[in-house]
Amino acid sequence: MKRTLIGELKGAIGQTVCVKGWAQTIRDQKKMQFVVVRDHTGCVQVVREQKGDALSSVISALTAETAVELTGVVVANEKIRLGGIEIAIDDLITVNAAPPQLPITNESGLDLRLDWRFLDLRQPANHLIFQVQTAAEHAMRLYWMENNFIEIHSPKFMGSPSESGAELFSVKYFDGTAYLAQSPQFYKQMAMSAGFDRVFEIGPVFRANPSFTSRHDTEFTSVDLELSWIESHHDVMKFEELWLQYVLRSLKDDYGEAITRHFGVEVIVPTVPFPHITMEEAYAILAKRGHVLSSETKGDLDPEGERQICAHIKEQTGHEFVFVTDYPTSVRPFYHMRHADKPTITKSFDLLWKGLEVTTGAQREHRYDILVQQAQEKGLTLEPIKHYLDCFRYGCPPHGGYGFGLTRMLMVLLNVKNVREVTYLYRGPNRLAP
Numbered sequence: 001m002k003r004t005l006i007g008e009l010k011g012a013i014g015q016t017v018c019v020k021g022w023a024q025t026i027r028d029q030k031k032m033q034f035v036v037v038r039d040h041t042g043c044v045q046v047v048r049e050q051k052g053d054a055l056s057s058v059i060s061a062l063t064a065e066t067a068v069e070l071t072g073v074v075v076a077n078e079k080i081r082l083g084g085i086e087i088a089i090d091d092l093i094t095v096n097a098a099p100p101q102l103p104i105t106n107e108s109g110l111d112l113r114l115d116w117r118f119l120d121l122r123q124p125a126n127h128l129i130f131q132v133q134t135a136a137e138h139a140m141r142l143y144w145m146e147n148n149f150i151e152i153h154s155p156k157f158m159g160s161p162s163e164s165g166a167e168l169f170s171v172k173y174f175d176g177t178a179y180l181a182q183s184p185q186f187y188k189q190m191a192m193s194a195g196f197d198r199v200f201e202i203g204p205v206f207r208a209n210p211s212f213t214s215r216h217d218t219e220f221t222s223v224d225l226e227l228s229w230i231e232s233h234h235d236v237m238k239f240e241e242l243w244l245q246y247v248l249r250s251l252k253d254d255y256g257e258a259i260t261r262h263f264g265v266e267v268i269v270p271t272v273p274f275p276h277i278t279m280e281e282a283y284a285i286l287a288k289r290g291h292v293l294s295s296e297t298k299g300d301l302d303p304e305g306e307r308q309i310c311a312h313i314k315e316q317t318g319h320e321f322v323f324v325t326d327y328p329t330s331v332r333p334f335y336h337m338r339h340a341d342k343p344t345i346t347k348s349f350d351l352l353w354k355g356l357e358v359t360t361g362a363q364r365e366h367r368y369d370i371l372v373q374q375a376q377e378k379g380l381t382l383e384p385i386k387h388y389l390d391c392f393r394y395g396c397p398p399h400g401g402y403g404f405g406l407t408r409m410l411m412v413l414l415n416v417k418n419v420r421e422v423t424y425l426y427r428g429p430n431r432l433a434p
Helices: 006-012 054-060 110-115 124-146 185-193 233-263 279-288 303-317 368-377 383-390 406-414
Strands: 016-028 032-039 042-049 067-076 085-096 170-173 176-180 198-206 219-228 276-278 321-325 348-353 356-363 399-405
Touching: 006 016, 006 032, 006 042, 006 085, 016 042, 016 054, 016 085, 032 054, 032 067, 042 054, 054 085, 124 198, 124 233, 124 406, 185 198, 185 219, 185 383, 185 399, 219 233, 219 406, 233 321, 233 348, 233 356, 233 399, 233 406, 276 279, 279 303, 279 321, 303 321, 303 348, 348 399, 356 406, 368 383, 399 406
Parallel strands: 042 085, 276 321
Antiparallel strands: 016 032, 016 067, 032 042, 067 085, 170 176, 198 219, 219 399, 321 348, 348 356, 356 399
């Protein structure tokens, strides 16, 4: 018999259906037997009179999270909280029985739940995270396609560092050494030189960062794009805010109610333009709010600084987003373009959303001689980046772009406190399994 998804049962009242899923809870009473069965579309209550026969014994022997297949008639019952329907069961087969004791519960700590991630992901709220992720990526691609972008898949093995010598994973590569890509940055810019005009990529990147914070991981999914023929980094920011508005409107339409139900937050579709402040203005705001940055943070923002800036913008404008622009050259890579009248300031930006940095972007330096000079000023050896530099010797257009953190977006959108919760299988300094 053809399977019917639980989410489709309301349209099958009075019909005999076949449902396949997991036994979530079992109530084996003296006169009646109840089983709540779950699949990826929802839950339904299954009911049968206790008859002491073989089927009653099968139901009595059920354990939570056992995989089952059942048939029965869909019955309307307004007293049932699970959609106002239930299934009067005719037959039930145990497909794969779970042991009586599960290794995790809803109260288990995060590390233990990550050890048993496949069980943890069966929770409807966790399942929703990846439905939202899928819908977000789909909306991103739709907007890109409507705006004439080309998708690229850049290599993740690199012969030289993509950003700097820090936070690199090196791997044995035949008789030599390769590095896992920290970003597709160089390859996005190569596409600009190739005349692709507009490109995007959603793919893994790797950072050998020993941090154990709630926002860091060693492998994550980066969303990257690059635009040619821009006038300044403001063109890039304008594109991003329209793109994010489109994506969040789509998510609100399709999943807004489910997100509120499971995570207690409302999806806010932002107005454009987003607020903009320079780094100099950000420092002045923090000083007024009494937040003192450490000397190690000079030229940048620390996590508390990001939260304070967003709180200020929310108080002043009601907006959840803010672009912080014009970072000093000391904290930006060599390929960020500098202001002609302020050579110590880059045409760069970060996008903060509800207290968390989700984007880093800039206009890139496309002039070969200046790019070489800036690389040398940063102390870089030119030979390892020769192939990258060659891209700017034969008519490269002015361009810019950004990298956007997919898991950070999910963290902020769903008000989840740790990147581990919104990563399918998290990788960190102490975790390479499952």
